Amino acid sequence: MRMYDVIKKKRDGKKLTDEEIRWFIDSYVKGEIPDYQVSALLMAIYFQGMDLEETAALTMAVRDSGDRLDFSDVNGIRVDKHSTGGVGDKTSLIVAPIVATLGVKVAKMSGRGLGHTGGTVDKLESIPGFRTDLDKKEFIDVVNKTGIAIVGQSAELAPADKLLYALRDVTATVESMPLIVSSIMGKKLAADDDCIVLDVKTGSGSFMKTVEDSKTLASLMVDIGKKAGKKMLALITDMDRPLGNNIGNTLEVVEAINTLNGNGPKDLTEICIVLAANMLCLAGKGSYEECEAKVKGVIEDKSALKTFAEMVKAQGGDERCIYNTDLFKKAKYSHEVLSREEGYIHSVDTEGYGLSALVLGAGRNTKEDVIDYSAGIILSKKTGDYVLKGDVIATLYSDDLNKFFESENRLIKATTINPEKPVYRPIILGKVE
Numbered sequence: 001m002r003m004y005d006v007i008k009k010k011r012d013g014k015k016l017t018d019e020e021i022r023w024f025i026d027s028y029v030k031g032e033i034p035d036y037q038v039s040a041l042l043m044a045i046y047f048q049g050m051d052l053e054e055t056a057a058l059t060m061a062v063r064d065s066g067d068r069l070d071f072s073d074v075n076g077i078r079v080d081k082h083s084t085g086g087v088g089d090k091t092s093l094i095v096a097p098i099v100a101t102l103g104v105k106v107a108k109m110s111g112r113g114l115g116h117t118g119g120t121v122d123k124l125e126s127i128p129g130f131r132t133d134l135d136k137k138e139f140i141d142v143v144n145k146t147g148i149a150i151v152g153q154s155a156e157l158a159p160a161d162k163l164l165y166a167l168r169d170v171t172a173t174v175e176s177m178p179l180i181v182s183s184i185m186g187k188k189l190a191a192d193d194d195c196i197v198l199d200v201k202t203g204s205g206s207f208m209k210t211v212e213d214s215k216t217l218a219s220l221m222v223d224i225g226k227k228a229g230k231k232m233l234a235l236i237t238d239m240d241r242p243l244g245n246n247i248g249n250t251l252e253v254v255e256a257i258n259t260l261n262g263n264g265p266k267d268l269t270e271i272c273i274v275l276a277a278n279m280l281c282l283a284g285k286g287s288y289e290e291c292e293a294k295v296k297g298v299i300e301d302k303s304a305l306k307t308f309a310e311m312v313k314a315q316g317g318d319e320r321c322i323y324n325t326d327l328f329k330k331a332k333y334s335h336e337v338l339s340r341e342e343g344y345i346h347s348v349d350t351e352g353y354g355l356s357a358l359v360l361g362a363g364r365n366t367k368e369d370v371i372d373y374s375a376g377i378i379l380s381k382k383t384g385d386y387v388l389k390g391d392v393i394a395t396l397y398s399d400d401l402n403k404f405f406e407s408e409n410r411l412i413k414a415t416t417i418n419p420e421k422p423v424y425r426p427i428i429l430g431k432v433e
């Protein structure tokens with residue numbers, strides 16, 4: 001087989017066979033195809049798309065490009081939740097301990113931040129001592145002991161995705177439906193979970209900008225997961241504004257702890273209750289209403305917070321921080337961003353907010369960049385709020401005073417204020433079963 005022919009076929013809008021797709025993935029992982037040819041194929045896929053069969057074949061080829069995990073030593077039903085990525089999205093830190101408290105195991109592999117979006121692994125590593133590099137035995141022991149463990153993705157899991165993602169990131173081919181599906185589901189299917197709940201984000205802070213596209217993406221992932229024998233469900237949720245008020249690693253962990261304490265922001269609390277209830281429902285723990293009541297119960301009696309603290313301790317972290325968030329390292333400097341106009345916050349470019357936090361040190365520009373865990377933003381005003389000129393919209397945090405100028409400019413530029421009250425958009429926008 002020749003890569004030239006595979007590229008030409010897709011460029012001309014023809015359907016690739018299972019054999020061609022597997023050959024291209026296997027050869028690329030072995031280092032037998034250069035990046036420039038793979039880049040050309042990615043661009044052809046971006047423009048020509050792939051049908052369900054091709055997308056499924058690509059997903060299975062990505063899944064099979066490395067190790068498959070075996071969680072048979074984990075006692076009990078296992079459920080995972082995966083978000084397509086957003087700004088201020090700390091839901092995994094909240095829903096995982098909630099469902100674990102209610103008897104469903106969560107053996108979770110998470111990613112690091114990418115571009116303007118944050119990553120669960122970076123957030124957890126802001127807890128002093130927390131280890132995300134457990135070996136397989138430690139990982140399973142922690143899951144069996146506390147009901148939950150969250151680690152980074154091992155290099156052996158779906159290596160094709162690592163290679164393809166890095167290439168997509170620099171060739172403007174991230175926002176391609178079949179490429180996103182195969183990236184997410186390739187990794188998820190290499191893990192050994194019984195049920196998967198997908199949180200498909202939609203809006204200015206996500207890779208899918210419209211609800212229609214997000215629904216199509218969700219349906220594709222649900223179909224492919226079901227074909228592979230998983231119980232699947234997807235929620236379409238809003239990412240036209242950051243989730244919660246805090247953006248940045250330590251700040252997001254603190255907001256997650258507040259939410260597990262029953263003091264979280266309304267949007268974050270609502271989405272976590274719905275996600276957790278759906279995870280429990282899918283795992284066979286009762287009707288949606290029963291599961292929702294159980295979720296609210298373990299927030300109210302603080303038992304989910306206790307599970308989170310147990311996981312933190314079992315993974316080497318300082319659990320005292322969970323009960324006293326003042327123990328987290330604070331940023332050296334803070335800076336208030338004042339509104340320059342009066343009116344409603346009509347809309348925000350959520351990606352711009354993510355980049356504003358990244359500039360402060362909360363994310364990476366290159367893989368080698370070191371994160372400043374205490375850097376980030378606390379929003380005082382969000383979409384729909386009325387602001388007067390001079391009102392504090394947000395407070396920026398960083399160890400480097402010089403970062404505030406660019407970060408503030410990005411935040412102001414990303415905020416549209418006008419006299420018209422925006423139409424309210426709910427946080428949960430759809431469900432695909």
Ligand code: URA
Nearest residue numbers: 084085179180183184
């Ligand atoms: N998350 C992934 O893991 N892959 C994508 O392509 C997009 C979001």
